[in-house]
Amino acid sequence: MKPVAVGGSVQDRSESDRYLDVQIQLIETQLAGAFFGSWVGAALMSLIFHMVDALAFWGIWFGAYSLYLLMVYLPYHAGLVQRRFSSQERTWLMMGVMGIIGAFWGSTTWMAQSAGGDLLTLFLIGCVASGIAAAAMGFCNSCWAVSATHYLTVVPLINVGFFLHGGPQAFTFSVFSLVYLLYLLQFSKAAEVSAKLSIQLRFENTVLVERLRQQTAHADEARTQAEMAKAQAEVASMDKSRFMAAASHDLRQPIHAMGLFLEALGLTSMTHRQRGMLENAMAAWEASRSMLGTLLDYSRLDAGVVHFEPRNFAVQAILAELVREYAPQAEEKGLVFRLRDTPLAACSDPALVSLIVRNLVANAVRYTEHGGILVGVRKRGQYLVVEVWDTGVGIPAADHQRIFKEFLQLDNPERDRTKGLGLGLAIVQGLCGLIGATVSLRSEVGHGSVFRLVLPLAVGTVMDMQRLGSRHLPRVQGLRVMVIDDEQPVRDSMRQLMQMWGCECVVAASLHDAQTMVLPEPPDVVVTDYRLQHGVTGKDVIQALRERWGTDLRCVIVTGDTAPDRLREAVDTGVVLLHKPLAANQLIRAIAP
Numbered sequence: 001m002k003p004v005a006v007g008g009s010v011q012d013r014s015e016s017d018r019y020l021d022v023q024i025q026l027i028e029t030q031l032a033g034a035f036f037g038s039w040v041g042a043a044l045m046s047l048i049f050h051m052v053d054a055l056a057f058w059g060i061w062f063g064a065y066s067l068y069l070l071m072v073y074l075p076y077h078a079g080l081v082q083r084r085f086s087s088q089e090r091t092w093l094m095m096g097v098m099g100i101i102g103a104f105w106g107s108t109t110w111m112a113q114s115a116g117g118d119l120l121t122l123f124l125i126g127c128v129a130s131g132i133a134a135a136a137m138g139f140c141n142s143c144w145a146v147s148a149t150h151y152l153t154v155v156p157l158i159n160v161g162f163f164l165h166g167g168p169q170a171f172t173f174s175v176f177s178l179v180y181l182l183y184l185l186q187f188s189k190a191a192e193v194s195a196k197l198s199i200q201l202r203f204e205n206t207v208l209v210e211r212l213r214q215q216t217a218h219a220d221e222a223r224t225q226a227e228m229a230k231a232q233a234e235v236a237s238m239d240k241s242r243f244m245a246a247a248s249h250d251l252r253q254p255i256h257a258m259g260l261f262l263e264a265l266g267l268t269s270m271t272h273r274q275r276g277m278l279e280n281a282m283a284a285w286e287a288s289r290s291m292l293g294t295l296l297d298y299s300r301l302d303a304g305v306v307h308f309e310p311r312n313f314a315v316q317a318i319l320a321e322l323v324r325e326y327a328p329q330a331e332e333k334g335l336v337f338r339l340r341d342t343p344l345a346a347c348s349d350p351a352l353v354s355l356i357v358r359n360l361v362a363n364a365v366r367y368t369e370h371g372g373i374l375v376g377v378r379k380r381g382q383y384l385v386v387e388v389w390d391t392g393v394g395i396p397a398a399d400h401q402r403i404f405k406e407f408l409q410l411d412n413p414e415r416d417r418t419k420g421l422g423l424g425l426a427i428v429q430g431l432c433g434l435i436g437a438t439v440s441l442r443s444e445v446g447h448g449s450v451f452r453l454v455l456p457l458a459v460g461t462v463m464d465m466q467r468l469g470s471r472h473l474p475r476v477q478g479l480r481v482m483v484i485d486d487e488q489p490v491r492d493s494m495r496q497l498m499q500m501w502g503c504e505c506v507v508a509a510s511l512h513d514a515q516t517m518v519l520p521e522p523p524d525v526v527v528t529d530y531r532l533q534h535g536v537t538g539k540d541v542i543q544a545l546r547e548r549w550g551t552d553l554r555c556v557i558v559t560g561d562t563a564p565d566r567l568r569e570a571v572d573t574g575v576v577l578l579h580k581p582l583a584a585n586q587l588i589r590a591i592a593p
Helices: 010-029 031-048 055-077 080-084 087-114 119-135 144-165 168-214 219-266 272-303 315-332 350-366 424-435 488-500 511-516 538-549 564-571 584-591
Strands: 311-314 336-339 345-348 372-380 383-390 438-444 448-456 480-484 504-508 525-529 554-559 576-579
Touching: 010 031, 010 087, 010 168, 031 055, 031 087, 031 119, 055 080, 055 087, 080 087, 087 119, 087 144, 119 144, 119 168, 119 272, 144 168, 168 219, 219 272, 219 488, 311 315, 315 336, 315 350, 315 372, 315 383, 345 350, 345 448, 350 372, 350 383, 350 424, 350 448, 424 438, 480 488, 480 511, 488 504, 504 511, 511 538, 525 538, 525 584, 538 554, 554 584, 576 584
Parallel strands: 336 372, 480 504, 480 525, 525 554, 554 576
Antiparallel strands: 311 345, 372 383, 383 448, 438 448
16 A cells, blocks of 8 residues: 655645544544543542642642633534634644643642642652543544644653652652653554554545446446455454554553552552552553453454353352442442342353353443342253343344444444443353353333343252352462563563562563573563563563473463464463453462462
């Protein structure tokens, strides 16, 4: 494909304007959701960080920010900007909008410093403001000029507060934030290139469709053109999948490191108020991890690395666990959440059944605003039926099959990410096909829905789900651990957390560093990233280190890859495989003897 022309002839400039028009349209269509998410983040910022005893100060900031968002959004919503300005002018206007938004968020550390906030407060505020900057990537990454304006405003201004505070720790954060800025600029530039390629494919497909429409009288030629269009669509889909996998991998890295840093911070002494702030930060991190986990579940199904291991198990144990997880969310929405106890047992894979029911319950909580949710189990002949009832919005009969398609959400045109990604029911259908179960739906618009999962009844001995579900964390004090990862924040966070656990931890950026490292004793366990620099993989690391220290060396692979080929390669290594972003309890269980 021919690259986009940036300058040159009038024809080239016209082509460039076409691309720019689509790029800025992509940003404008997401304005409502992005502004709402930013406003919610600002509200949480004002509430969470009033600990600096300047609530009025933060209130003025929040009020000014809310008024600014409203004043910007209304002209766009009314279509005034789109009708009166060219694409180039709208780009400059959006750069100004995002620059001012960046100034608002960048000023938060200075405000906290001016109000007497301590270094921990500045650090948490800086993390939240930096997270908002990263979140803007999904909103304005189609145009690098817009996203770069935002990043070049918010990150340097964040450093003002740390500069005023002074001290080596504040200086260290400033250095890392500048590295983070370079990462955001580089990633957003790559995202713009991918967006332009997608736009180019859209233009080419439009031309192709028009050509096919004109050649309908020539059946043979039309059939050939259709086959070419299909091939191009498949290539475009593969390109999109590769880009999504790469983007997912790069986003998982900082989120993975952030989670481990927060976990290590939680092991230090803190005040009650600081502990509450940390819990809010952990909740935000867990929400990000959950969304990325959904993408991973879908990628694992697509890669064919999900294995079905049937056994007899009591369904009450897994259902009770789901109720404990989702009942608090239901109560926050004023919903009644009930589980009917059952002695029945099924013959299937308990982990996959739990994932299926989890998606059904999450869907019910997400789309129910009034009334309640009921989870029950009944016997029908030689089968066991798990039912999830809700009093939500209901689903039209014409859409009962469509809702199982990936990335489809019937009642979320604004793409509100609090309503998920539209993958839950696609995962349900894929898992049901894998384990040989069936799922059915009965629904009425305005009166709610019921999903029914049909499983074979258990015959014989039933496994002890309580024992397998034990939450007791093993002790790893004194364990010698080697961590190999080419990302500096990941190495730092892993080392700090393991030292908090009492482990002896050494880190290496590459296989070469690990091989040349002089150690008094071999490590008890090696934790390695799967995709390292210069084409080295976790499989190469394991093979080389086992040749040095013996084949009984325990190894754990931690990967942020979701590409199907990469997942299959990682699974084929045969060692423990964990996925970023990683929860601390997963890591400690994996490295424990």
